[in-house]
Amino acid sequence: xxxxxxxxxxxxxxxxxxxxxxxxxxxxxxxxxxxxxxxxxxxxxxxxxxxxxxxxxxxxxxxxxxxxxxxxxxxxxxxxxxxxxxxxxxxxxxxxxxxxxxxxxxxxxxxxxxxxxxxxx
Amino acid sequence: xxxxxxxxxxxxxxxxxxxxxxxxxxxxxxxxxxxxxxxxxxxxxxxxxxxxxxxxxxxxxxxxxxxxxxxxxxxxxxxxxxxxxxxxxxxxxxxxxxxxxxxxxxxxxxxxxxxxxxxxxxxxxxxxxxxxxxxxxxxxxxxxxxxxxxxxxxxxxxxxxxxxxxxxxxxxxxxxxxxxxxxxxxxxxxxxxxxxxxxxxxxxxxxxxxxxxxxxxxxxxxxxxxxxxxxxxxxxxxxxxxxxxxxxxxxxxxxxxxxxxxxxxxxxxxxxxxxxxxxxxxxxxxxxxxxxxxxxxxxxxxxxxxxxxxxxxxxxxxxxxxxxxxxxxxxxxxxxxxxxxxxxxxxxxxxxxxxxxxxxxxxxxxxxxxxxxxxxxxxxxxxxxxxxxxxxxxxxxxxxxxxxxxxxxxxxxxxxxxxxxxxxxxxxxxxxxxxxxxxxxxxxxxxxxxxxxxxxxxxxxxxxxxxxxxxxxxxxxxxxxxxxxxxxxxxxxxxxxx
Numbered sequence: 001x002x003x004x005x006x007x008x009x010x011x012x013x014x015x016x017x018x019x020x021x022x023x024x025x026x027x028x029x030x031x032x033x034x035x036x037x038x039x040x041x042x043x044x045x046x047x048x049x050x051x052x053x054x055x056x057x058x059x060x061x062x063x064x065x066x067x068x069x070x071x072x073x074x075x076x077x078x079x080x081x082x083x084x085x086x087x088x089x090x091x092x093x094x095x096x097x098x099x100x101x102x103x104x105x106x107x108x109x110x111x112x113x114x115x116x117x118x119x120x121x
Numbered sequence: 122x123x124x125x126x127x128x129x130x131x132x133x134x135x136x137x138x139x140x141x142x143x144x145x146x147x148x149x150x151x152x153x154x155x156x157x158x159x160x161x162x163x164x165x166x167x168x169x170x171x172x173x174x175x176x177x178x179x180x181x182x183x184x185x186x187x188x189x190x191x192x193x194x195x196x197x198x199x200x201x202x203x204x205x206x207x208x209x210x211x212x213x214x215x216x217x218x219x220x221x222x223x224x225x226x227x228x229x230x231x232x233x234x235x236x237x238x239x240x241x242x243x244x245x246x247x248x249x250x251x252x253x254x255x256x257x258x259x260x261x262x263x264x265x266x267x268x269x270x271x272x273x274x275x276x277x278x279x280x281x282x283x284x285x286x287x288x289x290x291x292x293x294x295x296x297x298x299x300x301x302x303x304x305x306x307x308x309x310x311x312x313x314x315x316x317x318x319x320x321x322x323x324x325x326x327x328x329x330x331x332x333x334x335x336x337x338x339x340x341x342x343x344x345x346x347x348x349x350x351x352x353x354x355x356x357x358x359x360x361x362x363x364x365x366x367x368x369x370x371x372x373x374x375x376x377x378x379x380x381x382x383x384x385x386x387x388x389x390x391x392x393x394x395x396x397x398x399x400x401x402x403x404x405x406x407x408x409x410x411x412x413x414x415x416x417x418x419x420x421x422x423x424x425x426x427x428x429x430x431x432x433x434x435x436x437x438x439x440x441x442x443x444x445x446x447x448x449x450x451x452x453x454x455x456x457x458x459x460x461x462x463x464x465x466x467x468x469x470x471x472x473x474x475x476x477x478x479x480x481x482x483x484x485x486x487x488x489x490x491x492x493x494x495x496x497x498x499x500x501x502x503x504x505x506x507x508x509x510x511x512x513x514x515x516x517x518x519x520x521x522x523x524x525x526x527x528x529x530x531x532x533x534x535x536x537x538x539x540x541x542x543x544x545x546x547x548x549x550x551x552x553x554x555x556x557x558x559x560x561x562x563x564x565x566x567x568x569x570x571x572x573x574x575x576x577x578x579x580x581x582x583x584x585x586x587x588x589x590x591x592x593x594x595x596x597x598x599x600x601x602x603x604x605x606x607x608x609x610x611x612x613x614x615x616x617x618x619x
Contacts, residue, residue: 020289028285035292042299066189067302070251074295077258081291084265085284092277102278105351 005045012038024099025089029082036078043071122171126180126195128164129203129242132157137235150231151218158214158238162207165242169200173598177605177615179248187616188309192248196612197602198446199245202374205450206245208584209366209457210238212577216461217359219573220468230270237263237363244371248616249309250301253375254294257339261287264368268356275355283352290338297331304328310382311616314609317383329384333376340372342431343400346424350408353423354416354473358464361416365423366457370449373430377445380434381606394435395526402428402533409540415463415473415548418540419456422499425533426452432530433514436521442603444513447596451498451506451588458495458581462488465570465578466548475547482549488570489549494582496545498589500538506588513596 012034019031047067093099103111136157143149172178177196181187195203214234240260247253265287269280302308304324305316317325334345341349349369353361384390405425412418430452433445465488466481467473482489498505511534518527588595605611 016292020285025281032285032288032292035289036295039292039295039299042296043302046299046303066308067299070298070302070308073251073255077255077262077291081258081262081265081284081288084262085288088269088277088281088284091272092281095274095277101281 002045002049005041009038009041009045012041023101025092025101026099028101029085029089032085033078033082036074036082040071040074040078043067043074122167123178123180125164125168125171126178126193126246127182129161129168129207130193130239130246132161132164133235133239133242137232137239140232140235141229144228144232147231154214154231154235155211155218157235158207158211161238161242162204162211165200165203165207168195169197169204172197172200173601176611179616186618187248188307188312191252192309192311192616193246193252194248194311194612194616195246196615197598197605198374198377201446201450201598201602202245202370203242205453206238206241206367209363209453209581210234210241212581213359213363213366213457213461215577216362216464216574217357219571219576220359220464221571229266233263233266234363237267241367241371245374248311250298250313250379251308254291254298257294257371257375258291260368260371261291264364267360268352268364270357270360273355279352279355282348286338286348290335293331293338294335297328297335300331301328309616310378311613314382314613325384326389329380329390332379332383336372336375336379337397338372339369340376340427340431341369341424342397342427343404343424346401346405346427349424350412350417350420353420354414358460358467362457362460362464365419365460366453369423369427370430370453373427373449376431377434377442377606381442382609382612385437385607385609391435391437394431395523398428398432398435399526399529400428401425401431402529406533406536406540410536410543413475413547415466415475415478415544416460418544419459419463422537422540423456425537426456426499428533429511429514429530432526433517435526436517436523438517438521439600439603439607440517440520441514442606443596443600444510444517446599446602447513448510450595450599451510451585454581454585454588455495455498455507458578458585459492459499461574461578461581462492462495465491465574468574469570475544477553478548479551479553480549485570487575491575491578491582492549493545495585496541497538498585500541501534502538504589506585506592509589509592509596513599 016031016035016038019027019034022028044067047064052063136153140150140153143153172195177194179192179194182191182193237260240256240263243256243259244253247256265284268283269276298308301313304320305313307313307316338345353364356364380390402425405421405428409418409421409425412421429448430445433441433448463473466478469485469488470478472478494505498507501507501511515527515530
C-alpha cells in the first residue's frame with residue numbers, strides 16, 4: 001500500500017505543479033488544490049504504515065493520530081483559502097471578462113522597452 | 122505570570138470576533154481596536170521584562186505536555202519581536218483611523234486587522250512547526266483579504282500573485298512538516314533540536330533547505346522575492362505599511378529560529394546563507410534604483426534590507442545574530458515609517474509617481490522632515506539607528522573574516538542612499554513635469570495633513586531616534602537574545618522540562 005500511496009503523492013505533486021504553471025486562473029486554482037491533496041497525503045503517510053486500526057484499547061497497535069489531526073487542520077485551511085481564491089478569480093472575471101493571469105508591471109515595461117506591443121493597454 | 126504568554130494571540134483574536142459583531146458601527150470598532158492593541162502592547166512589554174529577568178517561558182496550551190501538545194514559547198528574541206510588532210500595529214491603526222480615504226471605511230477592515238495582529242504574535246510564539254504553519258495561515262488569510270480590500274483591477278491582479286505564491290509556500294510548508302515528522306516522529310521544535318542532529322547528513326540538509334525555501338518565500342530573499350515589489354504597493358497605505366514592516370520579518374524570524382535551533386552552525390549552510398544574503402542585498406537595491414514611484418522604490422528596498430538580516434544570521438556567530446536582531450528591530454520601525462510618509466505624500470497630492478511630484482519641501486516641510494530622518498536611517502548614516510545596526514553587522518562580518526559580504530553590504534548602503542536622494546529630489550525638490558490634478562486643485566499654498574496621520578508617523582520617527590540613542594542597552598538585549606539562540610539549552614529545557 002505504501003508504494004501506491006507514494007506514487008499517488010508524486011503524481012498529485014506533478015499534476016499540481018503543471019497546472020499552477022498555466023496561465024488560466026481556474027487551472028491555477030485547481031492545481032493548488034491538487035497539490036494540497038498531495039501534501040495532506042504526505043502528512044498521513046508520516047504516521048507510519050497503512051492498514052492499522054484508527055484506535056484500539058490494546059497497546060501500541062493503532063495508527064498514529066497526530067498526523068491525522070495535522071492533516072485535518074491542513075485540509076480545513078486549504079479549503080478556506082481555495083474558496084477565497086475562487087471568489088477572487090470570479091471578481092477578476094467580472095472586471096476583465098478574461099480568465100488569464102495578467103502580465104505584471106515589470107514584464108510590461110520590459111516588453112515596452114523591447115518595442116513589442118503590450119497586451120491589455 | 123504565564124498568562125502573559127498567550128495574551129498577544131488571544132486578545133486580538135477575541136477582539137476580532139467582537140469587532141465583527143460591531144460591524145457598521147465604525148466608531149465602536151475603532152475604539153475597540155485602540156483599547157485592545159494598547160493593552161496588547163502593555164502585555165508584551167510586561168512579557169519582555171519578565172523574560173529578560175527569568176529566561177524563556179513556555180506554556181502548554183490545554184494542559185497537554187510537550188512534545189505532543191500545543192506549546193507557546195516566549196524567549197528573549199520572541200519577546201523583543203512581540204513588543205516591536207505590537208507598537209507598530211498600534212501606530213498604524215491610529216494612522217488608518219486618521220486617513221480620510223482608506224480601507225478604514227471598508228466593512229471588515231478592523232476585524233481583519235486584529236486577526237493579522239494575532240497571527241503575527243502567534244508566529245513569534247509558536248513552539249512547534251505545525252503551529253507555526255497555522256499561525257502563518259491565520260496571518261496570511263487576513264493579509265489576502267486586506268491586500269485586495271478595494272477589489273480594484275490592479276489589486277486583484279497583484280493580489281492574485283501574492284495569494285498564489287503564498288499558497289505554494291504553504292503547501293511546501295505542510296510537505297516539510299510531514300517529512301520532518303516521518304523522519305523524527307515529532308514536530309515540537311525543542312524536541313526536534315535534539316533529534317535532527319541524529320539524522321543522516323543528506324536528510325538533514327534536505328529538510329533544512331526545504332524549510333529555508335518555505336520561509337525564504339515569505340521573507341522575500343533572493344531568488345524568491347519577485348512577488349513582493351509587485352503586490353505590496355497596490356494595497357491601501359496602512360495595509361502596505363504593516364505588511365512591509367511585519368510580514369516579511371515574520372519570515373526572517375522563522376528562518377533565524379529554525380536555522381539556529383534545528384540546524385545550528387554547519388559550514389555549508391553558512392556559506393549558502395551568505396551568498397543568498399549578498400544576492401538579495403544587491404538585486405533589491407538595483408531594482409529600487411530602476412523604479413520611479415515612491416511605494417515601489419520602498420518595496421524593492423524591503424528586499425534589499427532582508428539581505429542584511431540574513432547576512433547577520435549567515436555569519437553564525439553571536440555577534441552576527443545580535444546584529445541581525447538589532448537590524449530587524451531598526452528595520453521594522455524605519456520601514457513602517459517610510460511607508461506611512463509615502464502615504465502622507467499620496468494623501469496630500471493624490472499620487473506617488475516621482476515625475477508628477479516636486480517642491481513639497483516648501484509646501485509641506487513637516488512631511489519632508491518626517492521622510493528625511495527614516496530615509497537617512499535606512500541608508501545607514503550616523504547618528505541614526507541604521508548606522509548602529511549596520512556597524513554591528515559589519516563588525517561581526519569583519520570578525521568572522523567574511524570580507525566579500527561586508528564589502529557588498531557597504532556598497533549597497535551607498536546605493537540605498539542614492540535611491541533615497543532620488544525620492545528626496547523627486548518629491549521634495551524641484552518642480553513636477555506634469556502636476557497631478559489634486560495638487561493643482563489645492564493652489565500654491567501650504568499642504569495640510571490630517572493630524573491623526575501625522576501623529577503616529579512622528580511617534581515612529583521618535584521611536585527610531587530612541588533606537589539610535591538607546592543603542593547600547595538595546596544592543597546588549599540583542600546580544601543576550603543571540604546568546605540564548607546560540608546556546609539553545611535554556612529554551613529546550615523550559616519546553617521539555619529538565
